[in-house]
Amino acid sequence: MSLSIDFEPVQRELRARDACAFVHVGRESDPTLRYLARTAQLDGELAVVVTADQALLLAPEAPDAATEAYPDAQVLPAGEAIPTGTRVATVLDDLGLSGTVLTPQTIPHDAALYLENDGFEVASTAVVETARERKTDAEQLRQTTVQSAACAGMRRVSEVLAEAEPGDLTEEGHGHGHSHSHSGDGTGESHDHDHDHDHDHDGPLVWNDAPLTALRLRREANAALAAEGVHPGTTAIGVAGRTATPRSDDPIEPGDTVVVDLAPHGPDGYHGRLVRTFVVDGDGGWTRRAQLAAETALDAALGELEPGITVGEVLLELEAEVAAYGFDGDDGAAYGVGLERREAPLLGELDDDDELDSGTVLALDATVSDADEGTVRLADLVAITEDGGRALGAFPRSLAP
Known part of the structure; x- marks a missing residue:
C-alpha cells in the first residue's frame, strides 16, 4: 500500500x-523530512520543494534510485559539493519564483539564510505538522504492524517475569530461587528494608540463576522487538514506583510494580506505543484496584472517540474513571504517535474545546501512583475513525505475568 503524500494542504x-x-x-x-520524502532509503541531506503545481525532491543519490523511492515528485540531484540551501535557492530561481517561502520551524538555520540571501522572505508554517496529525490508512497499517511487534516484546517480558522466582539473599542461598517463606523477626512476617511496603520474600527475583533487574528485562524486550523486524526505540522499565527510564537497572522484587513502556518504530519510522504493569506475587489490594481504574479509564476514553470529539472530553474520560476509584485522575494523558513517539496532537497542551479529526492516532495513557505502593500504568495505541475509536493491536492488561 503506497504511502503517497497529498500535497494539497x-x-x-x-x-x-x-x-x-x-x-x-x-x-x-x-x-x-521523512514525512515529506516518504522514504527511509536515501541517506545524506535532502530537500523538498513544493510549489503551487508540483513537488520536487533534491536527493544526493542518483536520480533513478531516488525516483523509485519517491514516486510523488520530480527528483533532482542535490549536488555533492554544493550546499543544499544554495541548491534549493537555485531551483527556485530556475523556476522563476520570488517572494515568500514557507518553511517548518525546524528547518536548519543555514538553509534559511541561503534563501534570505537570495532575496526570498522566509516565514514559518505548521501546515505539515498539522497534516501529520491525520494518518492515512497506509500509515495506520504500518503503525498496526509495529504495534503487533510491541505486543511480542511485551509477551517476552511477561514470560520472563512468569519464569522468575523469589530469591534468597542469605550468604548460603544468594542468587538462587526458593519456595519457602522466611521470617525476619520470629513474628511470621518478613520485612523489606528497601521499600516502604512489606512483601513475603527474601530478596530480588531470580531468573536464569541471576537477580532479575530492569536492565535484564529491557534487554529481553529489545531482543524480541528486534526479532520482529522493528527498532526497539526507547524501552523504559520502572520498578516499585521509580521513574521508568532507558537506563534503569533496579532489582525487581516480589510485590513490586513493574511498568514496561515500549515505543518501537518500524523501518519507515512509524511508532507504536504499549505500556503495561506487572506484579509478581502481588497481594492484590491497592494494585488490583489501581489496575481496574486505569483499565476502565482506557476503555471509557476509547468508547467515546469519534470525529469531532474535543480534547476536554477525552481527558475527562481518562481522569473521571480513575477518580471514580478514589485515585487522583490528573495523571491521565493522551498524545499523538507517528513518526515521533510523541507528536501532535499533544492533548495536554491544547484547549479543551479543540476537536480531533478522523485519522488521528493517539496513545491513551492512564497512570495511578502511590508513594508507598508503587505505580500502575497502562497505555494503548488507538485511532479515531468514522466509525468510532479503534485499537491498533491488543495485549492483555492483567497484572499477573
Whole structure:
C-alpha cells in the first residue's frame, strides 16, 4: 500500500499566504523530512520543494534510485559539493519564483539564510505538522504492524517475569530461587528494608540463576522487538514506583510494580506505543484496584472517540474513571504517535474545546501512583475513525505475568 503524500494542504497554505513555495531541508532521520520524502532509503541531506503545481525532491543519490523511492515528485540531484540551501535557492530561481517561502520551524538555520540571501522572505508554517496529525490508512497499517511487534516484546517480558522466582539473599542461598517463606523477626512476617511496603520474600527475583533487574528485562524486550523486524526505540522499565527510564537497572522484587513502556518504530519510522504493569506475587489490594481504574479509564476514553470529539472530553474520560476509584485522575494523558513517539496532537497542551479529526492516532495513557505502593500504568495505541475509536493491536492488561 503506497504511502503517497497529498500535497494539497501545503499548496492550500501557499495560496492562502500568497507564498511562492514551501521548502524543508534535513536528513532522512528528521520526522518532517521523512514525512515529506516518504522514504527511509536515501541517506545524506535532502530537500523538498513544493510549489503551487508540483513537488520536487533534491536527493544526493542518483536520480533513478531516488525516483523509485519517491514516486510523488520530480527528483533532482542535490549536488555533492554544493550546499543544499544554495541548491534549493537555485531551483527556485530556475523556476522563476520570488517572494515568500514557507518553511517548518525546524528547518536548519543555514538553509534559511541561503534563501534570505537570495532575496526570498522566509516565514514559518505548521501546515505539515498539522497534516501529520491525520494518518492515512497506509500509515495506520504500518503503525498496526509495529504495534503487533510491541505486543511480542511485551509477551517476552511477561514470560520472563512468569519464569522468575523469589530469591534468597542469605550468604548460603544468594542468587538462587526458593519456595519457602522466611521470617525476619520470629513474628511470621518478613520485612523489606528497601521499600516502604512489606512483601513475603527474601530478596530480588531470580531468573536464569541471576537477580532479575530492569536492565535484564529491557534487554529481553529489545531482543524480541528486534526479532520482529522493528527498532526497539526507547524501552523504559520502572520498578516499585521509580521513574521508568532507558537506563534503569533496579532489582525487581516480589510485590513490586513493574511498568514496561515500549515505543518501537518500524523501518519507515512509524511508532507504536504499549505500556503495561506487572506484579509478581502481588497481594492484590491497592494494585488490583489501581489496575481496574486505569483499565476502565482506557476503555471509557476509547468508547467515546469519534470525529469531532474535543480534547476536554477525552481527558475527562481518562481522569473521571480513575477518580471514580478514589485515585487522583490528573495523571491521565493522551498524545499523538507517528513518526515521533510523541507528536501532535499533544492533548495536554491544547484547549479543551479543540476537536480531533478522523485519522488521528493517539496513545491513551492512564497512570495511578502511590508513594508507598508503587505505580500502575497502562497505555494503548488507538485511532479515531468514522466509525468510532479503534485499537491498533491488543495485549492483555492483567497484572499477573
